[in-house]
Every structure is written in C-alpha cells, then in structure tokens.
Amino acid sequence: MASTKEQSADATSTLLNVLNRSGGVRGRFIFAVAISTAGSLLASRLSEDDNTTVLVLEAGQLHDKDPLIDKPNKYLGQLFQPSYDWGFKTVSLINLSGSETGKGLGGSSNINFMQWTRPTKVDIDAWQRLGNPGWTWDNLLSYFKKSENKKEHDRLTRVLVYLPSIILYFGGNNFGTVTPIYSIDPKTRTRASSYTSFLRPHLSRPNLTILTGATVTRLITRENAHPKDESLTAEAVEFICEGQTHRIDISREVILCAGTLKSPQILELSGIGNPEILSKAGIEVKLPLIGVGENLQDHTFIYGVCFEIKDDVAQKIPYEIKQPDHLAYFHSSSLAWVPFQTFTNKTGEETISQLLPQLTPESKKSSAQKTNITTDDTLKCSIKEQYIVLSDILSNPNLPDCEFLTSCRFGGFPNGPKPGKSYLTFSVGGMYPWSRGSVHTKSKDPLEHLEIDPNYLEKDIDLELLLQGVKFLRNFQNNPIFKDIINEEINPGPTVNTDEDLRDATGTLSMLPREKGGVVDPALKVWGTNNVRVVDLSIVPLTVSVHTQSTAYVIAEVAADIIRGKISRWY
Template sequence: MTWHPANITEGCFTNYFISSCQPSFLTFLTFLSQYLGHSRDDKLRSARALDNEYDFIIVGAGSAGCVVANRLTEIKNWKILLLEAGDEQPVVTEIPGLLGVLPDSTIASSYDYLRKGEVCKLSPYQCIITRGKVMGGSSSINAMIYNRGMKRDYDDWEKQGNPGWNWDNVLRYFKKSENLKSKIPAGDATNHGIGGYLSVELREPEKYAESIHNAWKETGLKEVDYNSGENLGTARIQFTLKDGIRQSTNDAFIRPIRGVRSNLTVRTKIQVTKVIIHPKSKRAIGVEYVEPGTKLTKKVFANKEVILSAGTYESPKLLMLSGIGPVDHLNEAGIKVVKNLPVGKNYQDHIGLSPYEFVVNDFQNFNDADKYVEDVKNFMQNKEGSYKMSGGILDNTAYLQTEYETRPGIPDIEMFGLNKVDIVNGVEGNATCAALAYRGYYIMYTTLTRPDSSGWLILNITDPTFSNPIINPNFFSNEKDLKTLVAGMKLWKRVIETESFKKSGLTAVKTPAPACEKFATDDDKYFHCVAKNYVQAFYHPVGTCKMGPSADPEAVVDSRLRVHGIKGLRVIDASIMPAVIRGNTNAPTIMIGEKASDLIKEDWKSSISL
C-alpha cells in the first residue's frame, strides 16, 4: 500500500486538526508518504481466491472485529474470514504526534452530518466526522485514549434488560484485553489487567498538563483513576501505547496471529454490500461483496454466523441493505423487507466545544520541513522528541458536575486540552500549518459526558449501496444538553484563577466568537450563542443497532448481540451500546468484542475442538 493525504496531489489538504498549508509542510507531507506510507503487513497480502465457505465471517477489522477474529481463531477447528473495506495499516499511524495527518487521508472515511437547524452552520469542520477505513479501524487513527467509562453506565445497561452487562461482569473483559505498563496515580491494581494483548501506558508528563492537573486539584477535585468505575475528579490520561508507539487493535490482536494461525483468513479492500439471508429460515448464510475497482458482486458463505463489526455507520447500513430495518424506509429505498427493526435509531455521540484557548507565553514557532523530518526520524529511531505527544492532547482530563446533575458521583461534563486549530475563533483561516507538536496554544474543551439528545441514520436512497448514509445527530433536541454545556463552559474559570495556572507559563485568551460578538463574553447569552453555533461531535458515535430486549421499541440486537428475529447474525461493535458511556468509546468497543467472543463460544460449545 501507499498511504498519503487525500488531496496531496492538489498541493495541500486541510481537516479538523490541520488548517492551511505552506510549502514547507507540503514537503513534510510528501516525506511522510514516501518514508512512512507503506505497511509492515504488505508482505502478508494474499492473492489466493477466497474459499467458498467459512464457519464465521466477520465484516470489519476495527476495534471490535480484530478482537473477535483473534478470540474465535483460538478454536482450532473453526475457520474464520475477516473482511476489511480499507487497506493495511501504514507505518505513519504508529507515531502519536502525527494524528493530525490521518483523518483526511487514504485510511479514513468522512461522513457528513445533515445540516439542520442551528448547528453545522459556521465551520466546515463541525459536522464532518471521520472513521478509520483501515486494518484496526478507528483505533488506527484515533487519539489513543483508553477510557472505559463509569460503573453506572454498564449497570444501567443491565437494568434496561441486558443481563450480563453490568460493571462487575464487563470489568473482567476490560482486564482480559489489558496489559497495563504504568503505575496509575490514585489507582488500584485490581481494576487493571496484566498480560493481555492490548498495551496501556501513561505518557511522560508534559509540563502544561501537569500545571492544569495541579490547578484542578487546587479547585478541590480529587485525583482519580478514571478507569476504576468512578471518574468524578481529575486524572492522568491512559493511552493505548506500547513503548510510546500507537497500539491499534490490528497491532494488538491481529499482527501476533496473522500468518501463524492457519484458520484465520484476512482480506483487505473488500466492500461487503449485503448479508445473504435465507428467505424461509430467516438465517444469515453469507455475504455479498465487491473487490477494488469493480462493482462485480461475489459471494462467500458462513456455516455458523455472519458477524457485523463495521461500526456505528456501516453496520446499520448493511442491515438495511439486507432488508433489516424500518419497513417504511426500506420500502422507500426499494429494498425487500426481511425484518422490520428500528435500525439506525438511537444515534448518540459526545458533543462539546472550546470557549478558551491557553496560549504558551514563550512559544517559538517553527515552519521548517527539515526540522519536522528530523524529529520524525528521531522518534522512529529513539522514541524521543516532539512526536511522542498523542495528537497534541494534554495528558490530563477532568470530570465535573454542573447544577444539572444532582446524583452523587456522576459527572455531566468532561474538560481536556488539545494543541490544535481553534474552531470557534476561526484561527484555521490564518494559522501557520505545522505538525500539532509545534503549535503554541491549547484549545480547552468542554464536552457533555452523556447527552440526552439522540438522532438517527438512514440510507441515501439515491445510491444506498455505495453512498454514505444520511446522519441527523439532532444536537440539542433535548434542551437540557444546551443548559449543561453552557454551565460546563463557565467552569474553566475555576482553573484560570488558581495559583497553579498563574505559574504555568500559559495565558487564557477568550477572543469573542465571530457569530456572538454582540454579547459580552461573560454573559450567559454569549455562551448559549457559542454552543448553538459552534458545537461539534467528538468521534464517539454509538447506538444505531441498540442492544435490548425485543419489547424495547428501539432494540435491534438482544443481550447476546443476536439480531432480533434473524438466526446466525450478530452485530459486535459500538453500534450496540444502549447509550454512550461517560468516556471515550474505543476501550468499551474492545470489551464488547471480548465479551461477545465468549458468548459465541458458549452458543457453539458443542462444535468446539481445542
């Protein structure tokens, strides 16, 4: 493979992380493509035709699909096929500080939100969300944050009719994957795993993050291990890194077994277009797919199950293309209805924005391609230098309560910092484009941990198979979300007033947002205006194939992740979450893959030969 930014042939590219390009940075991008654009797995590609049938077909080699492929191939007499629409994982993904060049590149897909109402009006970046289209899925392009969410999140899942999904049950699956390599401040070792496939590390402390961490503690927040099940407080961020290098689920779960376990077949650049369902038995018996550069449909069959792990956008799309979904919408799309289910409903994501930027007082700007190249080589050889920093993310986070959350110990706001382009203040229009590690200011984000608003996803009926689905996130459809976000943005003032912050070498700047200049920047009307005009999603979409009992009007799969009313078909990815958890979604999706693998083994135990 050859990785490159999507628009490099046009002279530059821009995205949510990176703004306008100058010639020196274009030179740097060209270097990255030539030096780091290959994959360590290129030699493992196979031109051999697929067999006619396998025991299990897994569609999607992302955060969950790679886990499931690993665990099912532990059963030696099971033959597993793992299909990925994207390409092999390139070396460029390994460097944490190069996160910014990944979203708008050949290993990602971009999805536009439906621009409706008062959101998505002012910046092209607000309502475009990218997902990994590559081995490892979004775990190959994300910010590498390992965050499980809260105990209450999973206990609530079980209370909604999903037995076996409470915290005590899922904790063992988090621990099963994990290989914690750092001592967690305020942490209890019994909450973490040692010896699993997935490496988790703390990063070397960064001085500005330490200052903000201390500032939060000065305000009265306690230090916590946010992966303990309770996260109200401030914490060092835990990352999916191995000796400072990104560890995607492809790195962790597939590379150790690929070419070693003969019962695993991996194929990349294969787009599955439909699940084949027997019309009489209502059983999934295989999939239809197309290969690169063609629209010629081929078929491959599953003796036991088809497993959709294509993610919150593509798994519901595939179900609907296969005749499983809302009957009225399928009729409109001209698709024969196999099963009427609420596929695509219950769409949720974390949302937020930044009211402040913290400027580094003694920052020296760089605009030197030779410096960028030198630092990349230094990282690759010594794991040192500017590119250790994960996409510019400060390694501190804080979970807080506003007046709109009165239950003890439950945060409704998360605060974190990111060294990046400022969406609200339009800095992307005039900033020097440089690697994130060289930017001289931090954007301080306020996000909702658990929005009450939810949206939906449907097929684009003009080209349902090869077009992206239509997504309406429905931000602020519940007014409480807006009130909570406004209250949360004002909490940053607590940090700015501390002695720790005053000594940090940072200065807080709140330039009036262009669309809200008529309001004073400390007025509630200003914060309301900013929230409505500049809110953005945070790349944690869930819920479109909701897990729940058949009596639940929004449920698509049961507690064993089997599609209601269809035999031999499961969905195993973030789309099954009944609600977004109070944390990032990569770790929970990996957990879902671990638990689902055990459920499959239980259901097929009579056919297991170890």
Template sequence: MPIVTSAEFLRREFDYLIVGGGTAGLAVAARLTEDPDITVGVLEAGPIVDGDAAVSIPGCYGESLGTPLDWQFQTTPQPGLGGRVLNWPGGKVLGGSSALNFMTWNRGNREDYNAWEKLGNRGWGWNDLLPFFKKTEHFHPKGPRSQDEYQEHFDPRALGIDGPVQLSYARQYSPSHKLWHETLNALGGRHEQAAPFGVECRVVEEIELRPEGDEWAACGVKFKHENEQHSALALREVILSAGSVQSPRLLELSGVGNPKILSRAGIQTKVESPCVGENMQDHFMTAMIFEVDPTLENPDDLKFSADAKTAALDLYHKSQTGPLTVLPCSICYVPFQHFVPPETLAVAQATIARIDGYSSEERSIRSQRFGPQARVGQIEYIFDLGNWNPFFKPQPLSGKKGSTHIKPATPTDTGSTGIRQSGGVMGSPAIDPQYYCGQHGELDLELMVHCARFAHKICDAQPLASIIRSRASPPAVASQSTANGENNDDEAWRQWLRENTISDWHPVGTCAMGGRKGIEAGVVDARLRVYGVRRLRVVDASVMPLQISAHLQATVYAIAEKGSSMILEDRLPRRHV
C-alpha cells in the same frame, strides 16, 4: 492475519464471516481463532498499514484524519449548529478507528454499565463486564517516582495483566500536566492463535439472508473487490463489526429495518426492525483556545518547524522518548452538581420527564443523572498545550497555543444514521446526530453554557492560570462578567457554542440492545443476536443502549471480548451448503 486474494478467500469455507476489520472485528476474530477448528474470514475495506508514523507514533495523533485511511464521512446540515456540516472521521484501515484515534484508554463509570442492565440487558452490568475489560489488558505500571510526581493512581486489582493490548501511562507529559491536577484539586474536582483470513474489499454491499424455517437466516456476505461482485458463505454466523455508522446501514441494505425507509430506497423489507439506525448518541465537544507561556515546550512547535519535527522523529526512533511520546492526557470528569445551580438541574429533570421517545426505565436512568446524589462524571475537560484538534481553526494567534476541550459525557440528544437520503443507499450514509435540536438538544445547549463557564473558571485558577496569557476563543463578548463573577450574557455563549461545537466521533446506540422492550427499543438482544434473523450478530459500539462517561475504545474491546465469548458458548452447528 494473512491477507489473501478474493479468489483464495472464496475458495475457503468459513465458520464465521466478520464484516469490519476494526477494533471490535479483529478482537473477535482473534478470540474465535484461538480454537484451531474454527475458520474465520474478515472483510475490511481499508488497507494494512505498517510503518506509517501517523498511525504508529503517539505524538502524530490526528495526522491520519482526512487521509485515505479515513472514511471522511460528513453529517447532514445541523440546524442546531447554524446549518453547519461536520466532518465525521472513521477508520478505513485494518484496525479501524483505533488506528486513527488519540490513544485514550479509560472506562466508564460503574453506573454507566449498570444502566444497560437496568434496561433489561442481563449480563451487561459492571460486575459482569469487568472480567472482559481485564481480559483485554496488559497493564505496565511505571515506577513509584513517576506515580507520585504525575499522580498515576490505579487499583491493580481492577486491571488486566496478561491481555493482548499493552497499556501504560504516557512516557512523557507536557509541562502543563502537573498544573492541571493541582488546579482541579484546588477547585474540588474529581478525576474520575490460529489466524483469521482477511480480504481487502472495496465495500460490503449486503448480508445475504435466506429463509430458515419460519425466520430469515444469515448465510453469507456480498462484497465488491476490484469492481467484481462476490459472495462469501458463513457456515455458522455472520458478525457485523462495521461500527455505529456502517453496521445499521448494512442491515438496511440487507432488508432489516424500518419499512418506510427501506421502501423509499427500493429495498424489500425482510425483517421489520424500526430501531435500526436510530438512537444515535454521540459525544460532541467544543474548545477554548488560549495564548500560553511561549517558553514552554509545545506540540505546535513540531507543526510549524520542519527542523523540530525531524529532530523529534530522530529522538523517537533512537530511544522512543521526546515530544512525540507526549499525548493530551490531562483529563477529568466532573459531575454537574459541582458547578450547575440546583434549580437548573431541577429544570433538567423536569425536561427529561416530558421528552417523548424514552421508555419509563430510560427516563428514570437519565433523570437520576441530574439528581442531587449523582456522582457520575457528566462533563469531560481536557487541557493541554497546543491546538491539538485539527478541526478547530481559530483566528491565527501571535503566540503559542493551549486548549481546553469541553465534552458532555452523557448528552441527552439522539440522532440517526443510515440510508435516509438520496445517495444514501450506495453513497455516503446520512449521519444526523441532531446536536442542540429538539427538547434533548435545547437541554444539552443550556447545560453546555454552564460547562463552558466552568472551563473558563478552571483556566482562570492557579496554578494553571500562571502559564495562560490571554484567551482567543471564545471572544471577549462571551466572557464578560458581572461584579460577582457570574456571566449573564447567555445568548453570546449559546451562539459561540453553536458556531464551535463539533463531534468527538464517539457514536453509539444505532444497533442497540433492546432489553426488556426487545425489538421495540433495539436491534439486538443481550447476546447481540439481531432480532428476527438467525445466525447474525452485531459486535461493536452500535450495541451500546446508552452513552458512557468515557472514551469508547476500552469498552469496545470489552464488548468484543464478551461477544466472542458468547459466540463460542452458543457455537451454532454448521449449516449444510
């Protein structure tokens, strides 16, 4: 994508302006410009990065967090976490958060997407989305020996073979990977070409809205570049692809949102849209840290030995092999029914029925997740050698580390983001995920106690237990067991979870599709058009009405593929300027 100066950018006439050159925005730009008669402009606050090991080498995952490539947002103080403020990374770079993440590519369960359609979002069920998942992918299977040795099972009919995103299993695995599969199986678990033009801008400040008939219409974008304010025009549409934090904030700055919030910020309400910035649903997580067999090759070796890191870099550049190709990929998704007592799930169902704020359809969908027939993987476990999350900092250990991450895949808590506090208008957004708060959060916390206990059970089972020497976090007080092996010290577990839970940086829902309830329940319709505003769409993770049991990257690409297809199908006439 050619990057041009602001002067060159402003001299061009664009059919479509895309705000955000991230995962979704660049995919939409690429698809639209396959038509040579369409001109697309992309505005991105971050730079182009080429040759940066933190972005391009798999084993350097996490090294870009907290750097200038990261927006480095933070949450508001979280009462459910003892008032802690959490780091909230986001990609401030061409490529967005896909340049910062840990390269996990998986899809949600069929029922995750069918739930979107049940809410009234026609065309967003599994069968409708599958072609767009496949359109993105170019899958490269490894040989039969690797497939058998590392259980690389896949259905070739469900995977794309000629898309732009190159996919494969890891080139190498950590020594614990095979033990993980054997342990979960023993416990009965389930593994579930025309180019757009881009300009690097300091910040997009507003979507310009003008009256068009009896509605407002998006006509362009105001942005700053080198301390000068500019306006770029869009002849057909403006497409917001700034992510679940920035997209709702930009709508609010443009006068689309809750009038009470906009009034406090001194912004004229143009379109009353009460759900902008609401309905935030995030994957949160915590981790158990272990001392492991010191003789095993461990990713932490590269963190503490400059010689080991240099040798690994040399090997990677020569043959693209070695420890820098290893990623934390020992993952499974387990239904609650596998380890949560039936009486606890019954209480969960009853709690869902009492929670205000859910529509009857959403209440039914969420309640069914706790039913005896539910088979969606509601909790994600990841184990690998090393302490590979940079925000988990347990007490120094005498030996090498291993870690098990515990992540609810479909949490019940909901939060908000946007211009909701002093400084939030042109300063940092107010991100308030509301972890463990309210009726939603209390339910999540109780379920997490069971999830943490099961994680302990996994790591105490063979053959995985054969490489674990001791556990450092949580401390012993949170793992004392009764004679029958059950832990009765619930409050100790709760306290440990409050002190150690962080975000997994998978926020969705802040510009959700409203389904049958329309603007009362969402921000965009099923064609991703912003309610009450012509020529304006949102195409990113924020449109997802319910969280999915997967990492987000593959689904965001599918949303971008489907969104760009709808934009081309609708192909609005050019405005007369």
C-alpha cells in the same frame, strides 16, 4: 519472510481464485464483516480455536507500519483522507458537518485520540437496567482487564496501555482530576491500535483469512422452513472486490463489526430494518426491526478555551512537553470529570426542574415532536427509559457528567497563535448526550452515501452543559492561582461575551428488548435471526461517559466468549 502487505495480497489472490473457480466457498466459517475497533480483537480471539475458520471481509486496506497512523502526533492527519477515513457527511446542520470513522483493519483505533478510559460502574449497570441481563460492571470488569497490558513481555498479544504514575480511574467511579492514559507503545512510541495489538501478531494462523478491499453489499437470507418459526437465517454474504460482485455461502454465522454507522447500512441493505425506510429506499422487507439505525448518540465537545502563558512560566516548561514526538507531549495533559452541579452552583432539584421537564417524551415538547427520530411508540418508550437513567445521573452530585481536558498547546478559534508564545488550552465535553439521531441507507446502492443525522445539541440540556462548562473555564483567568500563569485569553477571545456568541458515536443497533426498539439481544444476535450478530459500538443502548475505545474492546471480548460457548449464564 513475506511482509504483512504481501501476506494480505496473497490471501486476497487465493480467495478470489477459489471464488472464481467454484462460485462460492463452503465450510465451518465464521464471517466477520468489516473490521472496526472491536472486529480486529474479535477475529483474533475466534481464530484461537483451530476448529474454527474465520474469514474477514474489510472494505478498507491494510495500513501496516504507516507513519500517518503509527505516529501519535499524526492523529488528525488521516481525517477525510479516503484511504484512512470513510469521510461520512451528515445532513445539513448549523455549524456542524462530517463524522470521522476509521477505514481499514483496526477501524477508528487507527485515527482516534488514543485516550484509554474505562466507563463507570453506573454506565455499564445501566445496560442491564435497560433490559440486558448480565451486562453489568461486575461481570465485565475482568474483560476490561483482559484487553489491557502492563507488561512489556506480553505486549504483542494485548493492547499496550502506557501507564503514567497516576492511575485513579479504573475502579468504576470516575471523579476528579487524573493524568490520562493512552494506547501508545512506550518502547516504540507508536500507536497501539486494535490491529497492531490483536490481529497483526496472528496473521499467519492458517484458519484466519483477511480479504481487504471487499465492500459487503448485503446478507442473503432465507426464511425458516418451519411454519411456526418466523426467524431468518443468513445463508450467504455478498460483497464487491476488484470491481466484481462475489458471494460466499455461510455455514455457521456472520458477525457485523462495521461500526455504528456502517453496520446499520448492511442490515438495511439486507432487508432488515424499519419497513417505511426500506420501502422508501426500494428494498424488500425481510425482517421488520424499527430500531435499526436509530438511537444514535455521540459526545459533543468544545475545543479551544485557550490562554497565552506568561513568558517566565513558559520558560520552565520542559522541552519534551512541547515536542509531539515525545510521549511527554501527550502525558502533560490532565483530565477531569466534574458533575454539572459543581460548576453551576445548582442543586440537583434545581437542575431537574429547570432542564428536564422539556426533555421527557410525555411533555408538551416531546422528544418525538421536537425531532425527526420517529413517532413510533416503541422507540418513545425506549427513550423515556433512557431519560430516567440520565435523570438519576444528573441529579446525583457524586456522578460526573462533564469532562474537562487540559493540554500545553495552542487550540481553538477564531484567533491564531503568536510566534514564540506558549499556550494552555482547555476543552469541555458533555459525556451523557440527551439528543438522539439516526443513520439510514438512502437506496439499494451500497456505495451511495448514508443519510446521517446526528441531531447534535437538539436538546437544550446538551448545549447548556457545554455553555456552562465554557463559562467555567473562561473564569480561570480570574482565579488567583491562574493569574500567576496566564497572560491573556486568546480563544474564544474577550469580544465573545454572550451565549449567542459562543463526537464517539454509539447506539444505532441497540442491545435492548425487541419490544422496546432493540435490534440485538443480550447474546448480540439480531432479533429475529438465527445466525447474525453485531459486535461493535452500535449495540450500546446508552452511551458511556468516557472515550469509547476500551468499551469497544470489551464488547469484542464478551462476544468472543459468547460465540465460543464460554458464557451462558447471563441470558
């Protein structure tokens, strides 16, 4: 039996031969452009229908049975290696640069931390609140369950989630401390990516063709012939493979699954986006959509409040926990979601009065004035509505907005580990970012680097949450319980004692009403087009308060049912 790599090579050769002979391919095709975390699942689901032919165009390569991906303890080893990671660079930022995004079948599920967390009910219901009928926790819960698998016999058809004994955060109300869950196969001790879980078991389907090494350059569109219909129809996909430019005609629809940073680029190269940005890049405007590439949101973390553990305590730590190849190494961690008010001793009213007046678009230091996102009134209105939702969350003492993660390993900077010592490291993350960034193409050249401005920590509240979280963690050494465990603080270290001393991107093609700067409608179709959809985390209008892998899968599951006509009541 041919290996998956040989199968992929055969598919590539066959497809390119057809293209070279005929100049194009026609048929009942659905095109999935690039395979992000969501895309592998989507391609698998759509190809379940024998009457639908799915063609996948992926710029990256097939990383099958690659130890750098499969071994959980290698999860940082792929970063900024061109075969695995796009290696995107952001615009110049103070102390920050770069954004890791997985490249290849499976997308970022090949290189992420594998943590599996469902969003809260408040997270998902906010999507409907912002103008997307049907996108609610109650409607999506069954889709979260669909992509999870707790049974060994079914492990090849769904993502295998290893479940520790404590499962407390699947009910839509993430609060308190739990043992994290990871998408790791407990039998093989390997990463369960979207490719290995959903796509690899079905590569032999005759109606599923995957072409790797194919960089999509643009969608070729035409205007509708009816004078009253100003919508666009994508009639072909243009891509580069093996140094040659190819075109494939579209008979049904095309789905962008290239992720939060790449999907906006493809639309802009196709003439769909903000006219000012397109004109600056020398691209003809086919469809004005000012929200393309805007509303970029990302979680920010501080990793490395690190304490040295006392020797007598360290001797009691099980051997397996210290070994990265053991699952216990991962599941020795603990995860906590905590409301900001809990560790700052501030009431909701105090928090709002101190931090929110400077954040609303109507204030003297409005969002549009403080950032370079846009001055367009449409986007300002959209941001204002998001801030209202975030204000409700921040003022509710029962809704966590910070995440704390604990691990039995060394971390942080500037100091290094001491030989023979054991460590306990804490991290803090702000799970509802207020800062908004953007991503745009700079020219017609699809291979030129994107202009990515994440705008991290531009809003004071994002930095305040992290600083207060770090102070809270550093104070553990004064806690009577921890005094019996901790020897001393290693990082950031006792010399760091003032505020002055001291990422899961979503949203760039937001699912919002068009009049509010939205790019896709509740059916995930690009506003103003007839047959172009987006299925990845770029459609999330307001980011979720957890790690985003499960959310990407849910978007794909819902999209598959929308495309197959199984959902129509929502919109």
